[in-house]
Amino acid sequence: MRGRLVAGNWKSNGDLAANEALLGHIRAAAADLQGAACAVCVPYPYLFQARQVLAHSTVAWGGQDVSQFGAGAYTGAVTAVMLREFDCRYVIVGHSERRSVFGERNEVVAAKFGAASQAGLTPILCVGETLQERETGKMEEVVGAQLDAVIAAKGAAAMGSAVVAYEPVWAIGTGKTATPEQAQAAHAFIRARIAAHHAVIASKLVILYGGSVKAANAGQLFAMPDIDGGLIGGAALVAEEFMAICRAAERR
Numbered sequence: 181m182r183g184r185l186v187a188g189n190w191k192s193n194g195d196l197a198a199n200e201a202l203l204g205h206i207r208a209a210a211a212d213l214q215g216a217a218c219a220v221c222v223p224y225p226y227l228f229q230a231r232q233v234l235a236h237s238t239v240a241w242g243g244q245d246v247s248q249f250g251a252g253a254y255t256g257a258v259t260a261v262m263l264r265e266f267d268c269r270y271v272i273v274g275h276s277e278r279r280s281v282f283g284e285r286n287e288v289v290a291a292k293f294g295a296a297s298q299a300g301l302t303p304i305l306c307v308g309e310t311l312q313e314r315e316t317g318k319m320e321e322v323v324g325a326q327l328d329a330v331i332a333a334k335g336a337a338a339m340g341s342a343v344v345a346y347e348p349v350w351a352i353g354t355g356k357t358a359t360p361e362q363a364q365a366a367h368a369f370i371r372a373r374i375a376a377h378h379a380v381i382a383s384k385l386v387i388l389y390g391g392s393v394k395a396a397n398a399g400q401l402f403a404m405p406d407i408d409g410g411l412i413g414g415a416a417l418v419a420e421e422f423m424a425i426c427r428a429a430e431r432r
């Protein structure tokens with residue numbers, strides 16, 4: 181049976197005092213989660229704090245982006261090896277905000293995915309279509325191309341140590357969640373796309389749904405056969421809400 185994972189993506193939010201309270205609450209509440217793993221992806225400056233508060237707990241932590249390059253003259257870029265040095269387990273790559281605001285193309289995302297894998301991090305590869313793409317029937321074309329770019333560059337076997345997050349752009353931060361059926365259809369498509377290359381890896385691949393997940397809708401989403409957890413934005417900043425989502429992912 182596939183594992184379950186709920187990961188928080190804090191985006192550019194947080195401060196030392198608020199983080200201390202939020203991380204402390206998550207650490208305590210996650211201790212008795214069963215059959216579901218929990219992680220937080222925090223802004224770079226707070227990785228030190230996340231490690232301090234979460235060390236020796238059941239909660240993992242990670243970054244929200246990573247450089248496609250190694251050490252060197254790349255002002256502002258943070259390498260995968262640096263993230264490992266702070267004991268990150270995960271790093272998000274190809275989030276739609278990185279793609280749309282910072283102009284990251286599929287090839288750059290694939291290079292970041294490779295850099296993360298090589299350093300021993302688990303990349304959380306985000307894919308998803310815009311509203312216009314969905315309404316013009318292009319979801320599979322867009323998501324397929326996002327997956328194919330990584331498979332072409334790194335091979336399907338690289339998916340064996342990754343997580344995929346399906347995040348329809350129209351559902352991110354909008355309060356408009358994909359229906360469980362819409363999300364399930366996209367997740368099944370993603371799994372089939374990987375299965376065409378490697379059936380065993382596809383069957384084991386953890387695929388998260390992201391986009392306006394809340395405690396109130398998490399249970400219905402996680403009940404779908406190909407939805408293995410969530411990547412949570414706004415609701416990950418509210419301790420009780422985030423932990424309720426983690427509990428909705430439990431398998432007892």
Ligand code: 13P
Pocket residue numbers: 189275347351352353354355390391392393411412413414415
């Ligand atoms: P929201 O949960 O705020 O919609 O954000 C989702 C997301 O982008 C997670 O990466």
